[in-house]
Amino acid sequence: MTSLEDRMHGAGFSPTLLPRVGRWLLLVAGVIVVLLLIPTTGTYISPGHVGILIHRAGGGVDPNPLGSGLHLKNPLLTEIVEYPTYMQTMVLTKSPSEGSPDNDEINVNSVEGQPLSLDVAVSFQLDPARVPLLYTTFRTDINTIQHGYIRQAVRQVLQEVVGQEKIADIIGPKKSEATARADSMLGARLAPYGIEVKQFTINELRPPASVVEAINQKNVVQQQALTAQNELQKNQFQASGDSIKAAGHAKALTIEAKAQAEANALLAQSITPTLVQYQMANKWDGKMPQVSGAAMPMIQMPKP
Numbered sequence: 001m002t003s004l005e006d007r008m009h010g011a012g013f014s015p016t017l018l019p020r021v022g023r024w025l026l027l028v029a030g031v032i033v034v035l036l037l038i039p040t041t042g043t044y045i046s047p048g049h050v051g052i053l054i055h056r057a058g059g060g061v062d063p064n065p066l067g068s069g070l071h072l073k074n075p076l077l078t079e080i081v082e083y084p085t086y087m088q089t090m091v092l093t094k095s096p097s098e099g100s101p102d103n104d105e106i107n108v109n110s111v112e113g114q115p116l117s118l119d120v121a122v123s124f125q126l127d128p129a130r131v132p133l134l135y136t137t138f139r140t141d142i143n144t145i146q147h148g149y150i151r152q153a154v155r156q157v158l159q160e161v162v163g164q165e166k167i168a169d170i171i172g173p174k175k176s177e178a179t180a181r182a183d184s185m186l187g188a189r190l191a192p193y194g195i196e197v198k199q200f201t202i203n204e205l206r207p208p209a210s211v212v213e214a215i216n217q218k219n220v221v222q223q224q225a226l227t228a229q230n231e232l233q234k235n236q237f238q239a240s241g242d243s244i245k246a247a248g249h250a251k252a253l254t255i256e257a258k259a260q261a262e263a264n265a266l267l268a269q270s271i272t273p274t275l276v277q278y279q280m281a282n283k284w285d286g287k288m289p290q291v292s293g294a295a296m297p298m299i300q301m302p303k304p
């Protein structure tokens with residue numbers, strides 16, 4: 001019986017060819033393994049992000065975040081999770097054209113128990129130094145945290161604020177005050193996790209239709225009462241003016257009558273027979289009056 005080596009030799013194979021082929025196969029396999037492992041031995045952290053180093057061998061999460069740039073790692077023992085630290089805005093609205101396609105409006109109740117739907121927006125930024133703590137607490141990505149914990153925190157804050165006010169005040173004169181209070185409370189609630197609230201806004205308020213109608217009717221009644229009050233004040237002012245005018249006119253007549261009486265008294269005191277004759281003499285033109293009969297009228301001149 002011939003051996004395998006004899007048969008390979010008889011077929012034209014060299015006895016030294018097989019080891020060389022084996023070495024080449026091992027080399028190619030090694031290169032392939034290296035090429036497959038290279039991408040897993042390094043991670044590039046983009047600008048505006050930090051990396052969280054996770055030790056798979058039981059060390060947990062490294063408390064020091066990795067900055068932007070290329071970082072090497074052991075693919076078997078470590079993992080790097082990337083987190084954004086730039087400013088982000090979360091929109092919670094009923095409209096499918098903003099935020100998510102789902103209905104993310106916030107529903108709360110006023111102090112009277114009236115339901116109120118709100119569209120709000122929260123702009124926030126992660127503190128890079130506290131991102132490892134954030135990951136340790138939630139063990140998930142930032143998008144899941146947004147629509148989970150942050151959304152629930154927004155709802156709780158708004159319920160605490162709106163629940164202390166009348167619905168007419170919240171949708172009216174106290175909207176700005178309520179927004180500022182909710183902003184402050186939300187910032188204090190998220191700060192321990194390194195979530196810094198930069199801006200909080202209430203974009204739209206949707207009370208029940210019955211509440212809107214009641215408020216409109218109240219405004220109409222108030223406007224009518226204000227108009228009636230203005231008309232009453234106008235009439236009172238006009239009556240007061242007429243009274244003052246009448247009093248002034250009466251006073252003027254009294255003064256005029258008094259002056260006339262005093263003038264008449266003075267005039268009566270100044271009239272004497274001599275003055276009358278003198279005034280008549282001044283007015284005589286020297287002609288004798290024309291009378292019938294032979295008698296000559298006698299005009300008595302005042303004595304010198």
